Amino acid sequence: xxxxxxxxxxxxxxxxxxxxxxxxxxxxxxxxxxxxxxxxxxxxxxxxxxxxxxxxxxxxxxxxxxxxxxxxxxxxxxxxxxxxxxxxxxxxxxxxxxxxxxxxxxxxxxxxxxxxxxxxxxxxxxxxxxxxxxxxxxxxxxxxxxxxxxxxxxxxxxxx
Numbered sequence: 001x002x003x004x005x006x007x008x009x010x011x012x013x014x015x016x017x018x019x020x021x022x023x024x025x026x027x028x029x030x031x032x033x034x035x036x037x038x039x040x041x042x043x044x045x046x047x048x049x050x051x052x053x054x055x056x057x058x059x060x061x062x063x064x065x066x067x068x069x070x071x072x073x074x075x076x077x078x079x080x081x082x083x084x085x086x087x088x089x090x091x092x093x094x095x096x097x098x099x100x101x102x103x104x105x106x107x108x109x110x111x112x113x114x115x116x117x118x119x120x121x122x123x124x125x126x127x128x129x130x131x132x133x134x135x136x137x138x139x140x141x142x143x144x145x146x147x148x149x150x151x152x153x154x155x156x157x158x159x160x
Contacts, residue, residue: 003041007034010037058156059156117131117134
């Protein structure tokens with residue numbers, strides 16, 4: 001049952017991403033979803049798969065929310081007069097809780113894809129992520145926002 005639900009979900013994502021809701025594209029999506037699901041079948045039948053899928057979906061929705069929020073902030077910042085006075089760019093060190101390469105990469109990409117922030121580098125010991133912020137008034141608030149948002153959800157997804 002889980003296999004069929006996953007194939008259906010991937011097929012719907014495929015058709016949404018391609019933007020073509022034709023029978024041929026739908027069948028191609030089923031074929032791709034079936035192949036992808038067969039390749040990862042060892043990880044699908046685990047007991048916590050449904051919870052992990054829900055947590056990953058929750059992380060995706062959090063990203064979309066943060067994307068919309070920060071895009072509107074950046075747009076308002078750019079449209080206001082006296083841009084130079086309003087900008088407060090900074091590079092700050094973000095202490096990482098996540099440990100694996102996959103978790104660090106996902107966090108760095110989510111930060112980079114959010115308008116107004118950019119992941120610059122990861123320290124050699126993989127304990128610090130350097131982030132450039134377009135407007136940063138409070139370093140601790142920026143760290144807390146990432147820690148309670150993206151990083152907390154990533155830890156939940158990868159701990160299942």
